[in-house]
Amino acid sequence: MSKQLTINRGLHRFNGGIHFADEHAESTRHVIASLPIPDKLILPLKQHIGETCKPVVSVGDQVLKGQLLAESENYISAPIHAPTSGIIIAIADHEVPHPSGLTAPCIVIKTDGEDRWCEREPIPDYRSMDRSHLRNLIRNAGIVGLGGAAFPSSVKLNPGPGRTINTLIVNAAECEPYINCDDMLIRERAVEILHGVDIARYCLKVKQCKIGIEDNMPDAHAALQKAIKETGIEDIKLVVVPTRYPTGGEKQLIKVITGLEVPKDGLPADIGIVCHNVGTLYAIARAILHNEPLLSRVVTVTGKGIKQPRNVEAFFGTPLSELAKFCGGYTHDVSRLLMGGHMMGFALHSDELPLVKAANCLLAGTPDELPEPGKPKPCIRCGMCEQVCPANLLPQQLYWYAKAKEFDKTEEFNLFDCIECGCCAYVCPSEIPLVQYYRYAKAEIATKVRKREKSDIARQRFEFRKVRLEREQQEKAEQMQKRKEALRGSDDNSKQAAIQAALERVKAKKEERAKTQTE
């Protein structure tokens, strides 16, 4: 093992960002608690980026813990499993946590409280296995990025042909100030996280691993150090990065640790880096070493609107109201409920929604904590937005063009590089809801692209039809020509014969008509 385990010098920085006052302490005072099995679990068929799953069970089926409930053929997708044993009581639309507030197909399980497992085959000796088989196991375990993106992890463990990965970066920097589920997970389950790291390294054929951890997580840091010594796993470095939102963003963390930037429109793999969140690696270790699919996650339940903020491990599908209840319920002045942190999370209109794979935080805020947005005033071109933008964009210009509906211009000013971190809107003295404008512009452009695609297809069809018609006409003309030639070229006899035949046809028809009339 190399001498220096922890690195905290020679780091790089990304532009902008915001240093928030520490909101960490509140919810880290207690250990992670396991939520009791709720009566009912509501499992959306899509909890990830990619194709929606199709149910493989039907209403009335008895299911066991860990049993497959829904899957998809598509490479980019993640199957859904039964978090506990019970009976399927419905497969129907239900409200899901989504910014749109819409409903989506879900499988509803009535739990039996026995928590009976299906059969499992743990693989302790993964290093002797074929890599693609291992990736398949991870895919079939339904594992997605648990940092919030919910992108299927097996895809990110496959660098694809022509790319060599030289560093695995482990994202242990929390995405947002309120959230500390990763911190708590490291403190309590560091050894398993390291196993996950090792599995990921094996899949990616990389040796080097850097764990990026924020400087306000000393306990987690110590736990990792201890676990590294205990397990004797080599080539892991702990990189202590300054706490500054959004360091937990993949692109920003990569920049801080390596000084490299993920190319525009590219992937980290293009610069030889793959980045996974600690929660994901923990899930990978469970999936391989214990053959446990992804059934639950640790979620930070916090905010001034919650009586006892803490971290909770709960099954997917658990109604959020149960989480709140478990944490002492709401205070009387709770006003807003967020899934995610206060910078990027979205507001939920109800707590009767299920916990999903992407949910890293449930934030119940009071008006004083999450104030009502103020009345927007004109942009004073102060440039504060620009100074905090971690993507180095010109937020005020983007706003200008989005407002004027000059969408081409917004694209020219790199609208799609905006990660919607909200820093610009947070600092804007004129309280302009900048991010809202960017979402609007992105949606408009996406609709336009879709329309264009549609009209492209329509145009293709039209052109194809035109070609076909032309071809048919040509064929017809050719046939006519042939027939004419045939007629001209034949002798009188054959003409006569043709006339004769035609006359006979007419006669036959007449007779037939007469017959029908008499009948």
Place this chain on the structure above:
Amino acid sequence: MRFNTATSPHDHSQNKLDRLMLHVVLALLPGTAALYWYFGWGVLINIVIAVAVAWISEAFILLIRQRPVFTTLKDNSALVTAWLLAIALPPLAPWWLTALGVSFAIVFAKQLYGGLGYNPFNPAMIGYVVLLISFPLEMTQWLAPVSVSGESLSLQQTMQIIFFHQLPVDGWDALSGATPLDKIKTELALLKTIPEIKTDPLFGYLGGRGWEWAGFCYLLGGLYLIYKKIISWHTPVAVLSSMLFIAFVFYLFDSEHYASPLFHIFAGGALLGAFFIATDPVSSCTSSRGKLFYGAGIGVLTYVIRTWGGYPDGIAFAVLLMNMSAPFIDYYTKPRVYGLSKQ
């Protein structure tokens, strides 16, 4: 349980427009107090007139433009404009001069362009320059600091001068005096050298007597604004360092005829300009790099106008000239987007 929704981010920093502007005024207080100390009641009366006229004229034009009056006035931007112009005017300026300048600044330089955020020029400086060009005599009738003239006017006397143009018995000459920059300019023209000129009691340790203290207070106020993240350091640092640099070069070259760099910083409106006027967000550059160029331009132009131009101080003209170039500078100092290759 049901909840109300809103879009992210769900929180906002405390620096909001009205507070921002209020902080600017707050940061101007020490400098204003210093001016009051050296130049008397006129400073405060000017501010009162300016603020009142600014509010009235802004309310008036907002009514005509059918815009919300109260919410707009509440953003405190008119207050800042009025204050800045008021402390730039001679302390005994007749009331109509102040009123004219402020109303021109608010009505023409700000509201007719579309209001806050749309004005390409700094309104206070437009007001100042319009007055300077139209009423050169009134604009250069400065008061000698109390400690130099030994004369201090009571509030009543000051009001009589400002509102009714009733001069005290011993006349105007006992009170008035040139500004230090003015003095240097005229005396240099009389072929005196800087060390000779500086023996005049008008000059203090660094700049003009009284002026240097006001400048020092503006510096403190400006540092407070930077600390509070209300202005970024780029503009003031660029203004002052470029001015220091060019003044230093000429001072080295001929210290008899070119004032020292520190004199330039502490005389006239350099510090006020660097921290409070050049940092006006609306009319300056937006990017950090742009602010450096913009500020450097102001510093150099101010020096050039002071030294070779037709006016003793050049901050106002320099700011307006750089206002014109701001969009151009912004265009060429766009930051490199994350992930775009470095060329």
